[in-house]
Amino acid sequence: MAVPIISIFLAGDYESQVARGAQVLAGGGLVVLPTETVYGAAGLLTHPEARSRLWALRGPGSNRPFTLHLAHPMEAYRYLDPVGEYEERLIKKLWPGPVGLMFSVSSDRRQQLAAELKLDESELYEGDGITLRCPDHVVATDVIAAAGGPVALTTAGTSNSGASWRPEQAADELDGKVDLIFDAGPTKYSKPSTLI
Helix, strand or coil: CCCCEEECCCCCCHHHHHHHHHHHHHCCCCEEEECCCCEEEEEECCCHHHHHHHHHHHCCCCCCCCEEECCCHHHHHHHCCCCCHHHHHHHHHHCCCCEEEEEECCHHHHHHHHHHHCCCHHHCCECCEEEEECCCCHHHHHHHHHHCCCEEEEECCCCCCCCCCCHHHHHHHHCCCCCEEEECCCCCCCCCCEEC
16 A cells, blocks of 8 residues: 655645644654655654664664654753753754754763663664754644654655655655655755754
């Protein structure tokens, strides 16, 4: 069966579509979400099947943890130690937006959160660091908020995630790999986010 493609802004009942996306995530499924940079396949990091499928989508050769995507900038504090003035300014100035921020986190905080989420530290943190992003796209942030857990995204597809976005081509490429595609048209920036 082909991957369902929902033209999210034309579907009629936006809220029910967001709920549908969150339900797919809660069941360990993957949902392709638009962001302002590229389309990404989203999965709930706390769900073992979703983690496995995200790794399979990413392909061999990468063992770096996924970037966690946030519905609201203030959610960053859940994953961090108390932040300094510089980090606070970055969060307030750059989010929501096309920027991933990398933070150092103390060993105690890393252990605490990994235990709370029932994850291995290496699935959240790279060494002592974590990368977080708060996208500037209502569909992404609404679905992430409704999912109720840490959501990771990886690039959806190889060649059609920006200005050349074609949902039918993405569906063909991702058939059997994702469960739902939310189509919101071409992305604003058509390139991956910047990391700081």
